[in-house]
Amino acid sequence: MKQDICMAYCRTSGKEHPNMLNITDMKKDVESIITNTALTNEQAAMNLSAVPFNYVEFFETSSAFRELLEAGCVCTMTEGNATYCPRYTLPDYEKLMREGCRFLRLDPPKTLFEATQTLEMFYRHIPSVTHYPVYLGSVDKMLEPFMDDPYAYEILKSFLIFLDRTIPDSYCHMNLGPEATKAGEMIVEIQTELKNAIPSITLLYDPDITPDDFAAKCVTCALACAKPSFANHKAYQKIYRTPYGIASCYNALPIGGGSLTLSRIVLSRLAVRAKDSEHFLNDLLPHTVRVLCEYIEQKIRFLVERTHFFTSNFLVEEGFLKLENFTGMFGVVGMNECVNTLMEKEGCGDRYGYSEKADRLAQEIMEKMTQCVMNFESKYCDCTDHHFTIHAQVGIDVDYDISPGVRIRIGDELPLYEHLEHCAKMQPYFNSGVGDIFPFDETAKRNPAAVVDLIKGAFSKGMRYFSTYSDDCDVIRITGYLVKKSDIEKLDKGIRVQQANAMWGYGEVKNARIYERKVRNL
Amino acid sequence: MGLRGSKERPYLRKEGTKPLTLNTDKGMQRTEMAERPKVLRAAVNKILHHSVVDGPGNRAAVFFQGCNFHCAYCHNPETIAMCTSCGHCVEVCPAGALTLQNGKVRWQQELCCECDRCIHECAHLASPRTKDYTAGEIMEEIRKDLPFIRGLTVSGGECSMQRDFVVELFRLAKAEGLSTLMDSNGSYDYSKDEELLAVCDGVMLDIKAFDEEEHKKLTGQSREMVLKNAVYLAGCGKLEEIRTVVVPEFLSGEETVEKVGQMLEPYLKEQKIRYKIIAYRPFGVRVPYKETLRSPSAEELERCKEIAKSYGFSEVVVI
């Protein structure tokens, strides 16, 4: 039953093809949602709102696209064709702090209490693919001017609890740093104590700016509740002309914009069709990239030109979001399996991560893909010079035997330094988000500075994004988002939990061996 | 692991070489030989590529073979003495990883199943699983770790017994931007060695017992030099950490922590010194001590911690 819900939710994910106006199937989808005791009312309503989009098309897709979609070589990420708001929005919250918001009749806040209230009210109106805000802003910087409040601790604590209880989705992402601030330190301390799954947090980390003790404090928090993650600020800072933020899983996108849409290429399935590496690189890959880019462009034009968002949403009208700050994301999954399949086809046993030859092929694939994506010009996406941006997609719950992005598959992890070097080699291809996860056993808690040293080393070599947790945490990172192991246990027994994407975590644990991820002992 | 060309080299010291003295390898026939007639070599028990318990941050750690103390509670007693090549372990090795060649034990790492039979059977408190390294070879061995580590710690055995080697190794480590720490039993007179302290960023010093009789009972040596070193090193800002292993009944742990606190109190106002209080654990300890010594309770450790804290140690860690 629970798996049915996931399937209904992912009807257009690529495993299932859009089933045009099949009322019987639609009824089944609806029924499976409204009878599922593991869903809260809100979760049921949101799942229901996605159902019609799996049965109707608003623009004509090409036959080449439909063929690739049916074969699962590309996937539209549950968006459906009639997307009516951008997938990821990163509103300019500093403008909110500075000027307030006319539509919501909010004045610029003058105290810490007002500031957190203003944010709470504003967050309630931020749309995204999840219907919740996927970006909460650089909350430390926004709150720092008000931190002389004698009740700062109580106010921040209740703010964080409010977020956890009202945004039941850990794709919502708060940013901290790179500077250490009083607000940032306090948020990290409170999180370490609360151990909530929501929100996700990323420290924009630059060893030249972020003090070592603040970085170590963030590691301590991550070893207690799987966040913050660390983003390579030096590297990400250079990507867009305007400031960036980390949203949703780990997506690096321009503030005041975001991403209009995301579709992905499933490399592992495409590789099955290849005669050999040459065929894959010179034929299948360019074709698939072009077809998928055309589809992404169609969807973007539909969203921009035929829906209400960019003409009437207050966030756009008041300048919190600007069309020119939006891009389109081209997602990639299954590199590990793709490379291994191609190597097998060439008759050699070389494996991704374990052989120079296999890794070189992976790099060639990324170079070719980048070139093909850059060859496509979009009418929009000004902030990325009218090109789409490449993203290491973390997978969806129904993926089986498809590793996220360019990650080495769970069970095949390399020794720690080699694994970090491998990340440093593969991650720089991804401008709009990539990452890997390194769980540690409890010895790391005694020396969080040691984990900071690892991050410093990996970032200096080019790694973009590092996440960690401790094997004794309740909150763990699934692929990009956080869930509580205790919630997964409840879902397994059919008991509902408040967090919406715990359901996705449940699917991943069943299909992607998340609990078997290698725990590093230092 | 895997040291380039190491297979052609003898793994072990020449027979009869005293453990405390430094070795020159007459068998070396590499280019270094021409430039440097005397290449220092040291017997190394183990190299760790990442360690979070041998000083601040993530570090590489080199464990030398050979110690001049004989502590009852030593949890790796196989690092105490040098192999005499008596050949006994060769007979007990179930994997055929040990052979006697020209009167010396040879260890083939690729065959070893790490069952530890050899070290349990060795009556000399030695190990056949050591390798002789030059300082340059150690640096090569850890070259790949450099981006991920902030420093290098030498431990043992007793690292100060390899003083010349350590100076050379630390010079190379400093050139790579690594911080350098020694984990020492304090038997070496640091006050007379400016050259060593010039390349050593700090010493993590064991103070096993403050009472002279207790110290002798445990280590077979006087505590005089240890205490002198603690004060001297604190005085020149090179005392990184004090370590005391708590063994109830056998040693007066609380008294040691108290006295060390009193002794170092004047320095603690100006500098950060960590106190690491270590619970005795029977793991790896040799008989008969294994049966007679007792691990401390959480409360006993907590009392030591409170005492250390009261003197103002920058950080008191209980492990």
Ligand code: SF4
């Ligand atoms: S390690 Fe011990 S048992 Fe083996 S040869 Fe050396 S001294 Fe003898």
Ligand code: SF4
């Ligand atoms: S640990 Fe010692 S006894 Fe065991 S296989 Fe290795 S060399 Fe042989």
